[in-house]
Structure formats: C-alpha cells, structure tokens
Amino acid sequence: MKQYSHKRHIFRAALYVLAILAAGCGGQQGSDSGGGHGAAANEVQDFERGPHNGRLLRDGDFALEVTIFETGVPPEFRLYPYRNDQPIDPGTVDITVKLGRLGDHADTFEFYSQGEFLRGNGVVIEPHSFDVTVTARQSGKQSRWHYESYEGRTRIESSVAQAMGIEVAQAAGRRIHETIELWGTIQPHPNALTEVRGRFPGLVQALHKTIGDVVRRGDVLARVQSNESLQTYVVTAPRDGTVIARDASVGGASSDNALYVIADMSRLVADFKVYGSDLGRIETGQTVLVSSLDGETTIAGTIERILPTLDTASRAATVRVLLGDTAGSWRPGQFVQGFAIIAEHDVNLAVRESGLQSFRDFTVVYARVEDTYEVRML
Numbered sequence: 445m446k447q448y449s450h451k452r453h454i455f456r457a458a459l460y461v462l463a464i465l466a467a468g469c470g471g472q473q474g475s476d477s478g479g480g481h482g483a484a485a486n487e488v489q490d491f492e493r494g495p496h497n498g499r500l501l502r503d504g505d506f507a508l509e510v511t512i513f514e515t516g517v518p519p520e521f522r523l524y525p526y527r528n529d530q531p532i533d534p535g536t537v538d539i540t541v542k543l544g545r546l547g548d549h550a551d552t553f554e555f556y557s558q559g560e561f562l563r564g565n566g567v568v569i570e571p572h573s574f575d576v577t578v579t580a581r582q583s584g585k586q587s588r589w590h591y592e593s594y595e596g597r598t599r600i601e602s603s604v605a606q607a608m609g610i611e612v613a614q615a616a617g618r619r620i621h622e623t624i625e626l627w628g629t630i631q632p633h634p635n636a637l638t639e640v641r642g643r644f645p646g647l648v649q650a651l652h653k654t655i656g657d658v659v660r661r662g663d664v665l666a667r668v669q670s671n672e673s674l675q676t677y678v679v680t681a682p683r684d685g686t687v688i689a690r691d692a693s694v695g696g697a698s699s700d701n702a703l704y705v706i707a708d709m710s711r712l713v714a715d716f717k718v719y720g721s722d723l724g725r726i727e728t729g730q731t732v733l734v735s736s737l738d739g740e741t742t743i744a745g746t747i748e749r750i751l752p753t754l755d756t757a758s759r760a761a762t763v764r765v766l767l768g769d770t771a772g773s774w775r776p777g778q779f780v781q782g783f784a785i786i787a788e789h790d791v792n793l794a795v796r797e798s799g800l801q802s803f804r805d806f807t808v809v810y811a812r813v814e815d816t817y818e819v820r821m822l
Contacts, residue, residue, distance in 0.1 A: 491591070496524055501578060503587035508539070508580055512568050519572070521553055521564030525582065534562045537582045543568075544575035546597070547813045570806070570821040571596045596803050596819030605815075612812050618794040624725060626732070626763070626782035628716035630774045633766070636711035638683055639702035646670040648696050648703070657687045659706060668698045681706060688776065712767045712774055714745060716782050717760040725786050726750060732765045733783045741773050747784070 494500040498511030509524040525537045535557040541564065543551040551569070555562040573594045580587045600610065642648075650667040653659060659681040666679040681704075689705035692698065714734050718726055728747050735742040745765040754761055765782065767774070774780075799809050800822070808819040 494524065494526075496522075498522075498524070499591070499593075501587075501589045503580075503589075506580070506582060506585070506587060508537075508578065508587070508589075510541075510576075510578065512572060519568040519570070520566075521555070521562075521568060523555060523562040523564075524560065525562070525580075531560060532582075534558070534560065537562065537580055539581075540579045542577040542579075544577070546573070546811065546816060546818045571819050573597050573818055594818075596808070597816065598818075599816050601815050613796075613799075615793045615795050617790070617792050619788050619790050620794050621783070621785045622787035622789065623733075623783040623785050624718075624722050626716040626718065626784055628714050628763075628765075628780055628782060630767075630776055630778040630780060631713055631715050632688070632707040632709065632776050633711040633713050636685075636708035637688075638685065638706045640665060640679060640682065640704040640706060641700065641702050642666070642668045642679055642698040643677060644668070644670045644672065645697070645699045648692050648694055648698050649676060651690065651692060651694055651703075653681075653687050653690070653704065655687050655690055658685075659687060660684050666692065666698075666703055679703060683708070685709065707776070709772070709776075710769065712770055712776070713748065714765040714767060714780055714782060716763045716765065716784075717755070717758060718750075718763050719758070719760045723750075723761050726763055726784060731785045733785070734765060734767065735781050735783075736774075737779055737781060743767055743770060743774075745782075 492500040492502075494507070494509030496509055496511050498509045501508045501510065505528050507526040507529065509526070511522050511524070512519050513522045514520070521541060523534075523539055523541075525532050525534055539555040539562055541553040541555075543553075545551065551566070551574075553564040553566055553568075555564055557563075573596055576589075576591050576593055578587075578589045600608070646668040648666060649669050651665070652667075653663070653665050659665070661681055661683050663681045664678050665681055667676055668679060669676045683706060685706040685708045687704055688707045690703070691701055691705075692703040714732070716732075726747065728749060730747045732745050732747060733742055734745050745767045748764050748766040751762040751764065763784075795809055801808050801810065801819075803819045803821075806819070806821045808821050810817045811820050
C-alpha cells in the first residue's frame with residue numbers, strides 16, 4: 445500500500461510529480477527579472493541589461509527595458525522605454541507581452557503608464573520560465589522581439605530517464621491522510637496464547653514438541669508420571685497453533701509451571717508506543733498502516749485498545765493494533781513502523797511526498813511535457 449502522508453503533514457496539490465533533483469536543471473535557473481530571483485551574481489548573462497537591471501531590447505534608436513518587479517508585491521512586469529538611451533514618456537508607448545509556457549499555454553499582458561514605467565495588468569505566475577514575445581508601438585512604428593527566458597527547466601531523453609529510474613505519474617483527486625508515525629513490535633494476540641500444563645504434579649518423562657513446531661488439537665506434547673499414582677499420563681495440545689515457548693525438560697518436575705505456550709499465529713497484533721501529546725489524538729477504531737522496516741510489506745490494522753498504564757521507564761502508552769490476515773508474513777518480535785490515520789481530507793489533486801523537491805525557496809514538483817521537465821511551485 446502506498447503512503448500519501450506521514451508525520452502529520454498533509455500532502456500538497458500539484459499537476460505532476462517527478463522524483464528528480466532540482467539540481468538537475470543546472471544553470472537554467474536564470475530570468476530577466478532585474479533585481480528578482482534571476483539576477484544571481486554567478487549567472488552568465490548573454491543579453492544587455494538596462495539601468496534597472498532588466499533585459500534591454502533595442503530596435504534602432506528605440507529601446508525597451510523589461511523587468512519583473514517582485515519586492516513587496518506579487519511579481520509584475522515593469523517596462524521602461526528609451527529613445528537614444530534617454531527615458532521617454534511611457535504614455536506614448538503601447539505594449540503587449542505574450543508568454544508562451546511549456547505545454548502550449550500562453551499568458552498575455554497589456555500595460556498602462558505609471559510614473560516612469562509601464563506596469564503590467566497581471567501577476568507573472570511562477571515559474572518565470574517562458575518564451576517571451578514583446579510587441580511595442582511608438583510614434584507610428586511597431587517593434588517586435590522574441591526571446592527565451594527559462595528557469596527550473598531541463599530536457600531528459602526518454603531512454604535516459606528510464607535508465608535513471610525517473611518515474612512520472614499523473615496527479616488526480618484523492619483522499620489523503622493526516623497521520624502520526626509510530627514504532628512498535630508484532631506480538632501474538634493475548635487471546636491467541638494458551639499455556640499448557642500437566643494435570644497433576646509429576647516427573648516429565650518425554651517431550652515430543654519443541655519451539656517452532658506446528659501442532660494440531662489433540663497432538664501429544666509430553667508424557668508425565670504422576671507423583672501420587674505413579675501412572676503416566678499424556679499432555680495434549682488443546683488447540684491448533686505453533687509452539688512459541690517450552691519451559692520443561694525430560695527428568696524435570698511438572699507442577700504449576702506451563703510446559704508449553706501455543707500461539708495461534710493467524711491472530712497477531714502490533715503494539716506501538718505513543719508519547720506525550722500524540723496520545724490525545726489516538727482513538728480506538730482508528731486505522732493504522734503497519735509496514736515492515738524494509739517497506740516491502742504493508743497491512744492495514746485497527747486500534748483495538750489503548751492500554752491503561754504507562755511504561756514506567758519511557759512514560760509511553762501502548763497502543764494495540766489488531767491485524768487482519770497476515771498470510772504468514774509477520775513474526776512475533778518483528779519491529780514495524782506504523783502510520784495512525786487521525787484525519788482524512790479530499791483534495792482535487794495530490795502527489796506523493798517523495799516527489800516534492802526544493803527549488804530556490806519554493807517546494808516544487810516537476811511537470812513533464814514530452815522530454816522536457818519544468819518546476820511547478822506548490
């Protein structure tokens with residue numbers, strides 16, 4: 445069973461998920477935003493910059509400086525017009541900017557004059573990665589420029605992606621879980637344990653079963669000579685199960701001690717330790733996803749009870765999870781990890797947490813269009 449949340453973190457919504465390091469985008473993380481996130485000092489710039497540190501576009505004696513301003517406001521275009529490298533009245537210039545994004549989506553911006561610049565009429569949504577087309581009309585002349593401005597984008601051929609083990613999955617609506625992480629051990633259910641004793645005190649003459657043996661009800665386990673009658677009687681298995689303990693030896697005494705302990709291995713529980721404030725969020729009846737430490741086996745169980753006393757050393761409570769049919773894949777004493785589901789949320793789009801990556805100061809996933817991958821901010 446796949447996990448879609450843990451440690452109380454709720455999964456975020458996104459378009460697609462790609463488990464690939466953000467560093468895989470290499471040096472393609474720049475933009476022409478002037479003083480924004482694309483103006484890192486160590487980036488190699490292959491275009492002319494204007495007085496406001498934006499991309500300077502030229503057509504004869506007319507020039508236009510393109511910046512993305514994002515100090516204290518959502519990212520927005522601010523354009524500065526020049527003639528002969530001198531500022532001109534922004535109100536005399538009519539501008540349209542079209543951003544072609546990965547996947548044939550386009551954003552179009554119109555502009556209005558504000559002080560010394562032309563201000564875009566919308567937010568420049570992250571990522572700032574697009575094919576830019578700028579059209580300017582001034583003094584009866586039209587100028588047009590087209591350039592690429594990519595960040596968080598890389599290309600990986602499908603054969604290479606397959607060799608690298610990159611997996612892509614389409615996000616969809618999902619019920620996601622808010623969980624608490626738990627650690628514990630597998631144990632036989634207390635009601636599935638049977639201690640087998642001799643009927644009368646005496647001398648153990650023979651032991652026919654040992655730890656690990658599977659027994660059927662009525663199988664002979666031991667022979668004991670009674671101290672009173674000196675007659676030998678047999679001790680039989682009262683139920684089907686597996687011998688998990690033997691506390692007797694041939695020639696030893698049989699009194700009140702249990703000769704054998706038999707467990708029904710089809711009835712197992714997972715005992716988890718729960719600490720502090722987490723205990724107040726745990727309730728009987730909640731579902732717990734129980735996994736082996738290697739992650740290969742996962743089974744859903746239900747909290748049967750919360751034991752009333754705390755461990756004297758750790759001050760933790762024991763939460764007992766009743767497991768279903770384990771098909772022999774679990775053993776008593778095995779360490780396991782659990783995720784107690786304490787809340788559920790229906791979302792329109794969800795991704796696995798393993799697909800979340802860091803890019804600048806964002807948490808992102810990667811969208812794939814053909815062989816191109818690009819960040820999507822969450």
